């Protein structure tokens with residue numbers, strides 16, 4: 001049983017990961033066909049994992065004929081079709097696809113059937129668009145309906161791999177940005193490059209929330225550390241061994257240790273706090289002249305933290 005569960009979700013994610021690999025390479029007809037086939041397979045497996053979570057019999061074409069002992073032995077055949085899966089997700093799991101998503105999934109289903117049954121004569125551009133849009137719908141599906149529950153390490157690793165492999169898929173990047181551009185431009189919190197997908201689409205708010213790849217890190221300090229390891233390529237052990245300084249500090253505004261010092265890549269947004277969303281330029285935030293703590297700077301660049309200021313006034 002656990003073995004089967006494992007295979008369903010892991011295989012589904014594995015198919016999506018391999019589809020992105022094909023999609024991110026040279027746009028050769030064979031690679032695009034492979035991507036569409038993998039996405040179709042991946043979609044079906046992910047959908048079945050969702051249905052299985054609702055009830056194991058729902059993965060069968062005819063749930064009346066489901067046989068528990070065969071299921072437990074991993075002997076599963078005659079499972080639900082793509083259309084049945086979609087219908088059941090909506091009716092049984094209350095998963096609502098919007099019109100656009102349904103349209104994309106239907107194009108994927110048709111394209112995959114065509115590939116499997118005939119020689120497809122779809123223009124390359126159109127095939128790449130179908131695959132790219134489908135990959136986005138499935139990425140959102142994983143985030144919204146599967147990722148919320150604890151993933152096995154191998155599954156979590158595949159989801160990470162999927163996020164990392166989005167950037168080279170040019171059409172996918174264009175399509176996704178069309179959908180998120182407005183929100184990112186209107187964001188009232190700082191936006192930084194995402195540690196996994198590398199797109200400048202990660203909102204800094206109670207941790208990190210990437211609108212491009214759906215990565216969500218809800219612990220602010222973990223989010224700041226992830227940024228340092230992935231974007232700066234720093235390693236905690238190496239930094240301390242060589243007497244360096246880990247660029248995550250205490251925030252002068254909220255007091256939490258989630259202030260990322262990114263002055264090496266930006267002077268206007270040199271300090272960003274992953275807890276309170278505070279943002280300071282390199283000029284606005286200095287080290288206290290007395291104790292070295294981060295604090296706001298005066299117009300002439302002089303900086304004294306509240307503690308030291310109070311101490312000086314009292315003495």
Ligand SMILES: [Zn+2]
Pocket residue numbers: 163194195196197198199202210211212213214215
């Ligand atoms: Zn991302």
Ligand SMILES: [Zn+2]
Pocket residue numbers: 251252253254255256273274275276277278
């Ligand atoms: Zn803060």
Ligand SMILES: [Zn+2]
Pocket residue numbers: 288289290291292293304305306307308309
């Ligand atoms: Zn001080």
